[in-house]
Each structure stands twice: as C-alpha cells, then as structure tokens.
Amino acid sequence: MILHRNQKQAKKIENCHDGTGVLWCVEMLADYKKTTDGFKYVHDNVLEPGASIGQHLHTGDEELYVIVAGQGVMRVDGVEQSVQAGDMCLTRHGHSHDLTNGKDGPMHFLVICTNASV
Numbered sequence: 001m002i003l004h005r006n007q008k009q010a011k012k013i014e015n016c017h018d019g020t021g022v023l024w025c026v027e028m029l030a031d032y033k034k035t036t037d038g039f040k041y042v043h044d045n046v047l048e049p050g051a052s053i054g055q056h057l058h059t060g061d062e063e064l065y066v067i068v069a070g071q072g073v074m075r076v077d078g079v080e081q082s083v084q085a086g087d088m089c090l091t092r093h094g095h096s097h098d099l100t101n102g103k104d105g106p107m108h109f110l111v112i113c114t115n116a117s118v
Contacts, residue, residue: 003028005044019098021051034115043111047072047101055098058091063113065089065099070107073100092116 010024026044034040040061047053047070055075065074071084076097083089083099091097093116101107 003042008044010046015054017054017056017098019052019054019100021101022048023051023053024048037115037117040113040115041111042113045109045111047099047107047109049101049105050103052100053098055096057096058093060093060116061113062093062116063091063097063111065091065097066110066112068108068110070101070105070109072102072107074098075100 005026005028008026008028010026013023013025015021016023024046027041028044029039029042031040065088067083067085067087069085071082073080074083074089074097075081076089076091077095089097099107099109
C-alpha cells in the first residue's frame, strides 16, 4: 500500500484533547475502528506556535510521536522532558501523555498508532 501525502488534505483541529490552539492534521491512514493488532492510524501533524495537545490516556493502543521539526515539551505520565527534531516518544497502553509546542515556530511531527495486545 502506498499512501501519498500530496493527495491528502490537512484538517484543522482546535484544542486537541482539551489542549490549546490549533493542530493541523493530515490523516495518512485512518482505521479508527480497527480491533485487531496492527496500525490504527498515521498522522502527519503541525502544531502551531504555543499550542498544545492535552493530556490523554491510551487504553488498548500505543502511540509513537516522531518530532520532525521544531521543539517543545512532552509529558509522559506526568514527567516533562524537552523534545526537538529527531526525538521520539513512545506511549504504551495504560500510560498518558501530552505535548506543548514552544512559541518560536510550528512543530512538525508524525503520530503512529497501533492496537496493543492487552
């Protein structure tokens, strides 16, 4: 399967997971109702300067954030760490995370989600 980025439209999402500001999301793969193991969705995202994705718990799935450009703060299970281009954050089943972009510019990141065997 080949998924072409240039054939997808960005969706404007405001206050994602009760965060603040605007997230631009391109759904490269979106199989949200998938119940078996495997990829559930892949998003190509841009978080505007100063915006955030609110804290949320993962149940039954795992999510990998890959920071492509920009910098900010990722919090996993309440522990904050700075993130920048090249960093990745893995949030496993039963854990929570959130992300806040810095104010210097947009943050570009990929989100890859798979169902977890629980």
